[in-house]
Amino acid sequence: MEGVDHLAHERNKAQFDVAVMKAVWAGSRDAYELFHRFSRLVANDPEMFIPAIKAQATEEQQKQWLPLANKMKIIGSYTQTELGHGSNVRGLETTATFDPKTDEFVLNSPTLTATKWWPGGLGKIATHALAHARLIIDDKDYGVHGFLVQLRSLDDHLTLPGITIGDIGMKYGSGAYNTMDNGSLIFDHVRIPRNQMLMRLSQVTREGKYVPSNVPRQLSYGTMVYVRQKIVFDASIALSRAVCISTRYSAVRRQFGSHNGSPETQVIDYKTQQARLFPLLASAYAIRFVSEWLNSFYKDLLQRLEAKDFSTLPEAHACTAGLKSITTSVAADGIEECRKLCGGHGYLTSSGLPELSAVYIPACTYEGDNVVMLLQVARYLMKTISQLKSGNKPVGTTAYLGRAEQLMQYHSDVLRAEDWLKPNVVVEAFEARAARMSMACAQNLSKFNNPEDGFQELSADLVEAATAHCQLIIVSKFIEKLQQDIPGKGVKEQLGVLRSIYALFLLHKHIGDFLSTDCITPKQGYLANEQLRSLYSQVRPNAIALVDAFNYTDHFLSSVLGRYDGNVYPKLYEEAWKDPLNDTSIPDGFHEYVQPMLKQPLHHGRL
Numbered sequence: 220m221e222g223v224d225h226l227a228h229e230r231n232k233a234q235f236d237v238a239v240m241k242a243v244w245a246g247s248r249d250a251y252e253l254f255h256r257f258s259r260l261v262a263n264d265p266e267m268f269i270p271a272i273k274a275q276a277t278e279e280q281q282k283q284w285l286p287l288a289n290k291m292k293i294i295g296s297y298t299q300t301e302l303g304h305g306s307n308v309r310g311l312e313t314t315a316t317f318d319p320k321t322d323e324f325v326l327n328s329p330t331l332t333a334t335k336w337w338p339g340g341l342g343k344i345a346t347h348a349l350a351h352a353r354l355i356i357d358d359k360d361y362g363v364h365g366f367l368v369q370l371r372s373l374d375d376h377l378t379l380p381g382i383t384i385g386d387i388g389m390k391y392g393s394g395a396y397n398t399m400d401n402g403s404l405i406f407d408h409v410r411i412p413r414n415q416m417l418m419r420l421s422q423v424t425r426e427g428k429y430v431p432s433n434v435p436r437q438l439s440y441g442t443m444v445y446v447r448q449k450i451v452f453d454a455s456i457a458l459s460r461a462v463c464i465s466t467r468y469s470a471v472r473r474q475f476g477s478h479n480g481s482p483e484t485q486v487i488d489y490k491t492q493q494a495r496l497f498p499l500l501a502s503a504y505a506i507r508f509v510s511e512w513l514n515s516f517y518k519d520l521l522q523r524l525e526a527k528d529f530s531t532l533p534e535a536h537a538c539t540a541g542l543k544s545i546t547t548s549v550a551a552d553g554i555e556e557c558r559k560l561c562g563g564h565g566y567l568t569s570s571g572l573p574e575l576s577a578v579y580i581p582a583c584t585y586e587g588d589n590v591v592m593l594l595q596v597a598r599y600l601m602k603t604i605s606q607l608k609s610g611n612k613p614v615g616t617t618a619y620l621g622r623a624e625q626l627m628q629y630h631s632d633v634l635r636a637e638d639w640l641k642p643n644v645v646v647e648a649f650e651a652r653a654a655r656m657s658m659a660c661a662q663n664l665s666k667f668n669n670p671e672d673g674f675q676e677l678s679a680d681l682v683e684a685a686t687a688h689c690q691l692i693i694v695s696k697f698i699e700k701l702q703q704d705i706p707g708k709g710v711k712e713q714l715g716v717l718r719s720i721y722a723l724f725l726l727h728k729h730i731g732d733f734l735s736t737d738c739i740t741p742k743q744g745y746l747a748n749e750q751l752r753s754l755y756s757q758v759r760p761n762a763i764a765l766v767d768a769f770n771y772t773d774h775f776l777s778s779v780l781g782r783y784d785g786n787v788y789p790k791l792y793e794e795a796w797k798d799p800l801n802d803t804s805i806p807d808g809f810h811e812y813v814q815p816m817l818k819q820p821l822h823h824g825r826l
């Protein structure tokens with residue numbers, strides 16, 4: 220039945236203004252208009268190593284290279300990871316040795332494990348690499364720096380002398396990410412002019428003198444900070460896309476519950492379905508809002524860096540690393556949960572979910588393994604706590620640690636389930652839990668003579684403390700978002716419901732943390748869960764409208780199950796008939812292999 224909206228009855232239930240929610244989701248009315256137009260134009264934006272050049276090249280170098288990259292006269296690959304080292308950037312083995320006689324650097328891969336491995340675009344397409352290598356001058360190692368190296372001829376695309384490149388082979392899943400030519404690269408004494416070292420942060424002079432920068436060396440890691448904050452935004456897209464599919468399908472799908480010929484129950488009405496789906500819906504909104512905040516924090520960082528104010532760089536690193544880790548893990552696990560929420564049909568390629576999952580899950584690894592990233596957050600937390608004694612007052616996302624003494628005395632005063640709807644009640648509980656977990660780690664660390672040994676020994680606890688800290692950030696930013704003026708009938712109320720679902724679901728999931736740190740009592744935990752159940756009932760009539768607010772086209776969703784009109788079954792059937800296996804009724808190989816078996820003589824007239 221073309222043209223019929225099978226989900227119209229669901230849309231009619233909505234208690235809020237969907238048009239306004241679309242603008243809230245997009246970030247602003249203008250952002251909504253822009254996204255709306257562009258998503259319907261199917262844009263393809265070939266951005267790859269440009270952010271790195273902007274961050275690490277001098278103005279002169281930018282003038283030389285950016286126009287070429289922007290006009291795609293050259294195609295670059297961000298070439299950092301090696302076969303032997305990815306997380307440990309300081310452990311990279313590729314060398315760039317300065318030759319004062321010729322005013323060149325000589326790029327070399329001294330071992331097999333120094334082979335560059337993974338960089339996107341490198342395998343087949345890139346003409347240039349932003350290669351990370353150890354700078355060596357007069358046998359002295361100055362650590363890892365960035366170098367622009369031409370890899371292939373701009374005339375015939377053949378690899379240049381001294382360079383061996385290949386694609387690293389098939390990756391997880393059959394589709395999507397395999398269209399990316401992640402590559403391997405070996406340098407055999409490849410020469411490049413001196414001015415192809417990216418010299419914004421430190422320079423090598425014609426005489427071979429190393430001029431260190433007077434800015435923190437961590438600025439050379441700036442590209443990772445930039446990309447990580449982008450990845451947080453991307454997590455909101457990936458998760459919301461999966462949630463949109465499984466919410467719409469859950470309203471279409473019916474199982475059991477028919478009485479006297481009435482329709483069966485929509486699976487979205489089962490409480491178990493709601494308890495799995497609605498926290499993911501709330502998480503999509505939570506990640507969206509924290510990414511909005513992170514982006515403005517990042518822009519503020521850039522302005523400060525221009526003015527040589529480096530004070531917020533460590534916090535920016537901790538926030539981008541931690542939020543990248545938490546949000547990509549939630550999105551990757553959430554996509555898989557959405558697949559299961561769609562039952563058997565979720566496993567079909569036409570549901571759009573298997574491919575989304577296969578493409579998305581490496582986000583937990585690229586741009587920093589998620590556990591390694593949380594350990595960075597933990598280091599930042601431990602450093603912040605160690606500085607409390609000297610009177611350093613933490614600011615920004617760690618400001619609550621400045622109230623650690625008070626938070627150590629905290630006991631939640633929740634008496635009734637509705638008390639958990641008060642934002643300050645929730646924030647206090649999350650602050651106390653995060654502060655106590657970090658303080659406990661700090662106290663345990665102080666028992667070790669060697670802090671590094673202690674950090675290793677306690678790393679599992681430290682990761683949990685970092686997780687609690689990052690969850691506190693996301694909860695707080697959701698609450699702050701709702702302190703803004705948000706117009707539109709019912710919009711703020713619905714966002715309030717989602718905010719409470721997000722926070723109370725986390726509390727329920729991590730109840731062990733809240734109880735063992737003595738922040739709440741078992742009874743208060745029970746009340747939180749009771750409130751959560753009631754919130755699921757409140758979100759139920761609005762569920763379809765809340766995913767409509769993502770404003771995704773059917774084209775973007777690429778999912779028969781997530782169709783806007785909910786016309787799932789005829790389209791599933793139609794889609795199946797597009798399978799080449801259905802082109803003929805007799806499959807290839809039948810006459811050679813199957814038919815001879817069928818024609819085997821029967822023994823005593825029996826099979």
Ligand SMILES: CCCCCCCCCC/C=C\CCCCCCCCCC(=O)SCCNC(=O)CCNC(=O)[C@H](O)C(C)(C)COP(=O)(O)OP(=O)(O)OC[C@H]1O[C@@H](n2cnc3c(N)ncnc32)[C@H](O)[C@@H]1OP(=O)(O)O
Pocket residue numbers: 266267268269270271297299300305306307308309339437438440441442443444446449450453532533536584585586587588591595598
């Ligand atoms: C990359 C170019 C592509 C551009 C694409 C742009 C497109 C944008 C749109 C994106 C939208 C959606 C995304 C979808 C697709 C994305 C494609 C993904 C491509 C993936 C690319 C990659 O994977 S590139 C390789 C990335 N590699 C890593 O992330 C390595 C992880 N390891 C590290 O980051 C570090 O080595 C470490 C953090 C683990 C630190 O190790 P170590 O302890 O040895 O540290 P150091 O001694 O070096 O430094 C210690 C002090 O420095 C602080 N620090 C560390 N990192 C930073 C940082 N980034 N910024 C600031 N400060 C930093 C650290 O805290 C220590 O501080 P102190 O304790 O105070 O000393």
Ligand SMILES: Cc1cc2nc3c(=O)[nH]c(=O)nc-3n(C[C@H](O)[C@H](O)[C@H](O)COP(=O)(O)OP(=O)(O)OC[C@H]3O[C@@H](n4cnc5c(N)ncnc54)[C@H](O)[C@@H]3O)c2cc1C
Pocket residue numbers: 297298299300303304305306307336337338339396401581584585586587588589590591594678
């Ligand atoms: C799809 C994809 C695209 C990529 N694109 C690029 C690219 O364009 N350019 C590029 O340069 N690289 C790229 N990479 C590489 C990527 O950045 C690295 O794989 C990533 O940083 C993780 O490093 P690793 O592989 O060395 O993991 P490892 O560090 O070897 O991790 C293995 C295990 O060890 C654990 N571990 C490691 N260190 C510690 C520690 N200190 N404490 C506790 N546990 C630890 C990790 O948690 C993990 O469980 C890409 C990777 C993928 C999957």
